[in-house]
Amino acid sequence: MELTVYLAGEIHSDWRNELKKKAETLELPIQFVGPMENHDRSDLIGEEILGEQPNPIFRDDAASSFNNLRTEVLMQKSDLVIALFGEKYKQWNTAMDASAAVNLNKPLIVIRPRELHHPLKELSRKASVTVETIDQAIKGLSYILETE
Secondary structure, three states, X not given: OOEEEEEEEOOOOOHHHHHHHHHHHOOOOEEEEOOOOOHHHHHHHHHHHHOOOOOHHHHHHHHHHHHHHHHHHHHHHOOEEEEEOOOOOOOHHHHXXXXXXXXXXXXXXXXXXXXXXXXXXXXXXXXXXXXXXXXXXXXXXXXHHOOO
């Protein structure tokens, strides 16, 4: 069995590569998908497809439409969603994606440091599992794929 896992969360740090390398080391049969990690491409995709927009608000709206489409398609095709909440960057997109996973009845692993317990308590109660580290999330994925 192979799992498709959507990795929701900020795109500015290397957390996805860390998680993918750990899964690869354990030889877990997982395909990872997620948001566009090239920030400039993500911001400009609306104009690339629709043409130049009259101002930054319209440019953001056009890009958001295509980024939301990507998220919806890839998340619907996923077996599970992992949403990482860190402390360094704004977490609005992570919260939106985690909520979308809950609404789509997708199993959800929330990764968040202990310090974010209180602000994420409602979301954590809706998630399938809440952990504090990438290592704990990998152990959870590994357990899903165990046969004995």
